Amino acid sequence: MELICIVCPNGCHLTVNQTPAGIAVTGNKCNRGEQYGRDELIDPRRTVTAVVRTTDFKHPCVPVKSDRPIAKPLINEVLRKIYSLHIDLPVKRGDICIDNCCNSGAAICYSRSLFPSSTERQA
Numbered sequence: 142m143e144l145i146c147i148v149c150p151n152g153c154h155l156t157v158n159q160t161p162a163g164i165a166v167t168g169n170k171c172n173r174g175e176q177y178g179r180d181e182l183i184d185p186r187r188t189v190t191a192v193v194r195t196t197d198f199k200h201p202c203v204p205v206k207s208d209r210p211i212a213k214p215l216i217n218e219v220l221r222k223i224y225s226l227h228i229d230l231p232v233k234r235g236d237i238c239i240d241n242c243c244n245s246g247a248a249i250c251y252s253r254s255l256f257p258s259s260t261e262r263q264a
């Protein structure tokens with residue numbers, strides 16, 4: 142398998158192969174790239190970022206992010222769950238929006254605080 146390491150901006154071109162002796166990673170400039178290549182072959186995961194719809198007309202959505210990488214086969218289901226929501230404000234940055242989303246083990250958390258427009262000061 143050919144892939145580009147996304148751990149740092151160097152973007153090393155990795156070759157990852159399953160051999161009788163185990164997983165062989167070449168093209169990496171450091172150990173983090175070797176680990177990334179192994180993980181991509183065995184259990185690829187990604188941090189999920191998205192937005193959740195709100196009921197507030199002035200702030201129609203709030204950004205969210207998974208608190209840990211989620212297995213790639215689960216990501217579409219996680220996104221469908223996130224996009225199915227319609228939440229009321231206020232929300233606080235770091236608070237959990239969905240715990241253990243789709244049994245992934247990851248919590249989906251708000252990336253920013255947002256208050257209802259009705260409570261904002263008039264200019």
Ligand code: SF4
Pocket residue numbers: 146147148149150151152153168169170171172173174175
């Ligand atoms: S292998 Fe190491 S140096 Fe190369 S992109 Fe990955 S983390 Fe960066």
